[in-house]
Amino acid sequence: MPRIPTRLAGVAAVLVSLPLAVAPPVSAAAVEPDYTVTVKPGATGAAIPKSMYGVFFEDINYAADGGLYAELVRNRSFEFLPADNRSYTGLTGWTVNGTATTVNDDQRLNERNRTYLRLTGPAGITNSGYNTGLAVEKGERYDFSVWARADAGVPLKVSLHTTDGTALAAPITVTVKSDTWTKYTGTLRATATSDAARLSVQTAGTGTVRLDEISLFPQDTYKGRDNGLRRDLAEKVAALKPGFVRFPGGCLVNTGSHYPYDAANNYPRARSYQWKDTVGPVETRATNANFWGYNQSYGLGYYEYFQFSEDIGAMPLPVVPAMVVGCGQNRATDDEALLQKHIQDTLDLIEFANGPVTSTWGKLRAEMGHPKPFGLTHLGVGNEENLPEEYWAAFLKFEAAIKAKYPSITVISNSGPDDQGATFDNLWAKNRAHGSDMVDEHYYNSPSWFLQNNARYDSYDRNGPKVFLGEYASLDNKLFNSLAEAAYMTGLERNADVVKMASYAPLLANIDNVQWRPDMIWFDNDESWGSTSYLVQKLFMNNVGDRVVPSTATGNVLQPKPITGAIGLSTWRTAAVYDDVKVTRPDGTVLFSDDFNDGNADGWTPVQPRGTWTVTNNAYAQTDTASEDTMVKAATIGETDYDYTLKATKTAGAEGFLVAFGIQETGQFYWWNLGGWNNTQGAVEKGITSAKEQILTKPNTVTTGQTYDLKIQVRGTKVTLILDGSEWASFDDNKVSEPFAQVITEDTKAGELIVKVVNAQDTAAVTKIDLAGRKVARTARMTVITGDPGEQNTRSAEPIQPVTSTVSGIGSTFTREFPANSVTFLRIKTR
Structure with missing residues (x-):
């Protein structure tokens, strides 16, 4: 991806730091505190796993094609169909000059790539990419490729230009030499910057040429990977320092047909996500109708997910369909042979990730460029199934097969689509009785719910299945939503012996193609910006610590208001x-x-x-x-x-x-x-x-x-x-709200206590903090996120940013005034 000329380059990816001048103690020290935070003397808290916080990637909101996947051409293989979206045709994303038709016959590129373009010259086609067009930057190089065949040698002129025809790169010519499908390549170097570029392929003369997999890929991908990721988006994810990456989705995984790819012309367009469709050379991968109403190319597939996880130092956590369709569709397969096929596919997936190069699927991984195993340790089965009996029967079969062959794999069950209710209670009862490794919970709730439920996990069985909070968010992208999430996250950390992993969702959203709000990172074709929730998540994820320091807080709570x-x-x-x-x-x-x-x-x-x-x-x-x-x-x-x-x-x-x-x-x-x-x-x-x-x-x-x-x-x-x-x-609806929340953790390697305080109300909170006699430095590094609770970060402005400074007046007991509508982290050196 080009080096993005953002308004605030890098601001959303790093903490804003003020000069580390020492700020004086607050004058509020002599004031009667609104809240008191007290460390429990001699108590030892739960260890916090490195996997505590991670990210959840789903191809929703055009997060893959047109997003994290760096391909600039939309509908590169002419596979868009009305089955994906009623407005689609094989030429969606393209304009035609001359005679061009999409064809599906026995001359196609391969069984999975069924549709190609027949172009009879003189003619040309132009691709407009995603959003306003293809984003290119002056001086950057872009790799063009096409699979083509022709009756005789046919030259193809390839150009980058604006909508009015102004050149954005010197054109190149590739000559199709035979009537056998062959890949032709070239490189275009941008001579100007544009976020509305067009790619054209023009043929001269009267010959007929067949084209497929027309691609334009930036060389400047994340870590320079071939078939790689858009750099600015990948860097924003990497800056979170996530402990895991859950992929390839939620509803995307367990919806649609569970039947495998059928090489005949009548294969199901809306198949559930099946990992074998997404590996191998990109031109051999199937495309699929996306649950969210568009086409997915699978150019970003399982190999790329594993590679990205490794590149950012995160644990890969794939989720496979459990053969029970969820997300409002609610049906289960009664085809036992099909169920066993998907179980075998799951075992093959583990072999693909971890197997030796001498194994069938380990060999494919090696051929794709990664002989070393990826080190898969966790795997989820199913997502938000609302048929608990059918899901549970299927889960037990998956789990038994996985544990029989790979006993060290943590197999993750789930509790349905909500934080409560009959399905939730039923599945949790089954998981407890069975002794499941881990249970995936999902919920999207109002800010008030998060402020009312900080103690949710306090009462969970410490000896029961562990919790993976795989999807959660407050229902908007304003600062107040992020403050409510932050308050709730203090409860997740306090219960780190139960909650082992948590991920905000969804991760990415293309501003012009949105199926779900809220989202963590927003983008168009050449810019990206972090929501206020991104900033809060980053603050927590970069300052986790490795052990909880038990503490209590006393002070005001908010009583419920009548419903008017x-x-x-x-x-x-x-x-x-x-x-x-x-x-x-x-x-x-x-x-x-x-x-x-x-x-x-x-x-x-x-x-x-x-x-x-x-x-x-x-x-x-x-x-x-x-x-x-x-x-x-x-x-x-x-x-x-x-x-x-x-x-x-x-x-x-x-x-x-x-x-x-x-x-x-x-x-x-x-x-x-x-x-x-x-x-x-x-x-x-x-x-x-x-x-x-x-x-x-x-x-x-x-x-x-x-x-x-x-x-x-x-x-x-x-x-x-x-x-x-x-x-x-x-x-x-009578629960009290707790706008003030806190947790204290310890970073033993750094020798620091991390005091984390959330004040999600319109008044400042004068707070006494008692560290139970611990000897600490007199100064601390403080990071604060604060502002108008109704504010949000947008494409045009990012007003909410973290500010870091050094403050004085720290001791084993000290008082600070935490601003209204704020998240504050104090990193205090221990002595």
């Missing part, structure tokens, strides 16, 4: 009609009412411009069955006790109703989801984006054409949900 705010109506891929909407006090006094008999919905406003809302037949209808999250809102309710009633009728579509309440100007809300997850489940969810915290779930379906009477009864923090006159469920 606007009411809302929504749908998700469903058409529905709502009527007789009313909000009343418990005594019947009407606070808001709308029966839509006047033919309008003037009191309702869209939260997002989605869906088609109209008043029809004296009711409010949303008629678009394709749109998701079509919420409209009305009537901000300031009362703490009220009843919200309405009638709802599904008219068409995949799911049911979404009835929102407690909608805040910040975007936070609750909603009652009936007929969710393809009309299989109901839930109450709390959140601010498309990923939400589930407060409760239960099986539920909605019948098309049937009118339901819904009532949401709010009493302070307690909510009762009534469906057709009967109580459906209730909950009480």
Whole structure:
């Protein structure tokens, strides 16, 4: 990748350091402290593994092609199809000048690379890459390659240029010499910098040439690897110093067909991720329909994942499909032969990673350039399966086969898609009884959830399976979300004897191709920037320590607030009609009412411009069955006790109703989801984006054409949900929040205590810290992340950055004022 001309080159990848002048003690030392942190004398805390924090890579948000994988050409092998995305054709990403058609016949490059381009001259094709175009930098070299065949010698002119035709490199010519598929190469040297370049391949004369695998690759990849990684993105990941890399994804792994690649023309386009599709020469690798709605080339495959893990000093942690489809699709295979094939594929994967060069798969690894084993020690089976019985039966077979042949491998099970609920409880009970090595938990929750659940792992069985927190994030990319995550991470470290690994997710997002928010690192085709969560994760990951120093904290907590705010109506891929909407006090006094008999919905406003809302037949209808999250809102309710009633009728579509309440100007809300997850489940969810915290779930379906009477009864923090006159469920969102959190760890090699304090509130926290008589230096190195809690880092500005300085006034007991909305790390030398 070119050396990126960023606004703040390297700022997001390194801590900002002020001159190490010594700051004086804070004047707040004489003030009565708001909080007290006390080290427990003589207590020994848990050892913290090197794998404590890592990264989770999934090809979501165009994280691989168009992202971490450095290939600049989009749809290089003409394999894009409507099965990947309804808008795709074999020429997606290309424009044609002359006669060009994509072909799938017996002259194709190989069985897996089925589609090629037939170009009859004079003609040419131009690729526009990803985002605004191909990013090139003056003076950098780019390797061009193409597989081609022709009836006679046909010259191909290859050029880099702007959209108006201005040259960005001296063109090169390669001549196709025979009618046998052959790889032709050349190098282009950029004479100017552009983030909107185009690559053109032009043929003269009237001959016909067949082209496939047209590639343009920067020579300046991460560590100069062939078929390598975009350097600025890889460097940002490496700067985290992760203990592990989980790959190749989550939902990407266990969705789609589990059947293997079929060499016939009817192989399934949407196959689950199968590692054997992704190794060997890139031109022989299959492409696949990505679960997230696009095509994946597999140019970034298992070999590259292992290599990248090794390059950044991280433990590789692959995840294989367990033959139970998850992520809302919920089905399991009953094909025992297919199950055994995937189990064997998993054993072959371990051989690929660790086997000698004399073994079948170890030999392939060596042929790809890595004779030495990669040293695989951990492997996950499955991801977020919501069919616990079927998943568990499959997991036991995978685990038995792996342990029989490779007993030292840690086999990781999972607990389903949520932090609680029937599936979670069922799978955890099974894992405890079985004595599983480790259980993978996933959850995406509101900031308040993270501030309310710092003690989540305090009560876990110290002798039970260990926890791998494989995916978690607070539901936005603002500083306040990062502070909530930081507070929660102090609890992860405090419980390092139970929580052995944790990774924020997702890792990467292309700003112009987003399927999921929030994300840690954002990028376009020539720039990248770290979110505030990236900065917090980096601070923790670069300052872990190797042992917990047991400590306690006392001080203020925040009491729960009553559920107030606007009411809302929504749908998700469903058409529905709502009527007789009313909000009343418990005594019947009407606070808001709308029966839509006047033919309008003037009191309702869209939260997002989605869906088609109209008043029809004296009711409010949303008629678009394709749109998701079509919420409209009305009537901000300031009362703490009220009843919200309405009638709802599904008219068409995949799911049911979404009835929102407690909608805040910040975007936070609750909603009652009936007929969710393809009309299989109901839930109450709390959140601010498309990923939400589930407060409760239960099986539920909605019948098309049937009118339901819904009532949401709010009493302070307690909510009762009534469906057709009967109580459906209730909950009480009454947990206290702990905006102040801390943990102390020790870096024995450096001879330092690391005091980590999070103050996720709008007032400073004067804090007394008692190190239980430990002899320490009078100064400490302090790093602080702070700012407006609603601020975030973006492509145009990165206002939130860590600041490092040296502070004085440190001792075995000292007092500091920690800023409002801050994360502070003090590294204190011990004596």
